[in-house]
Structures are given as C-alpha cells and as structure tokens.
Amino acid sequence: MRYTRTEYNRIVAAQQEVTEAQSDYQRLRAAYLDMARNEPQNEVGLAMVGADMDRVHAHLQALIGLQSLPFTHEPTTVLRREAQRMADDRGHA
Secondary structure (H helix, E strand, C coil): CCCCHHHHHHHHHHHHHHHHHHHHHHHHHHHHHHHHHHCCCCHHHHHHHHHHHHHHHHHHHHHCCCCCCCCCCCHHHHHHHHHHHHHHHHHHC
C-alpha cells in the first residue's frame, strides 16, 4: 500500500504525538513514584503530579484508540498502592 505525502505526514505526526505522550507519562509516573516513596506526606504534590499523570494517561489512551471505561482506577490509584506496599516492605525489612 502506498501513501500519499499528506497521509504519510499525518501518520508520522501521529506516531510522534504518541511517542511524546508515552515519554510524558513515563516521566510523570517516575516522579510520582519517587515522591510517593520519599515524600508520602506531601499530599498536595502527589495530587498535582498525579492529576497530570492521569491526564496524560487519558490522552495517550485516546491517541491509540482506547476509550476510558467507567469504574476503572486511574493510574495514580494503582501506583499509590504499589508505593505503599514498597514503603511497608522497607519498614519491615
């Protein structure tokens, strides 16, 4: 299948947008986990980074064609539990 120049440019632009969204998500996820591990009492900071992470995650899902399903947890909910488990494990070690 051959693409026209316009179609090809749209495909490349879409791929770049997905790559940028993935990069943003990974960067915010790492920041959230770091803050949850090292500053769990910083609820405002966690909420701010978490909201950005959830927003980027939703944007990434929309870019790749996934719909947000009702009653699913935001990524921060899952990460918060993971960070809490890790903190608990360190405290018991």
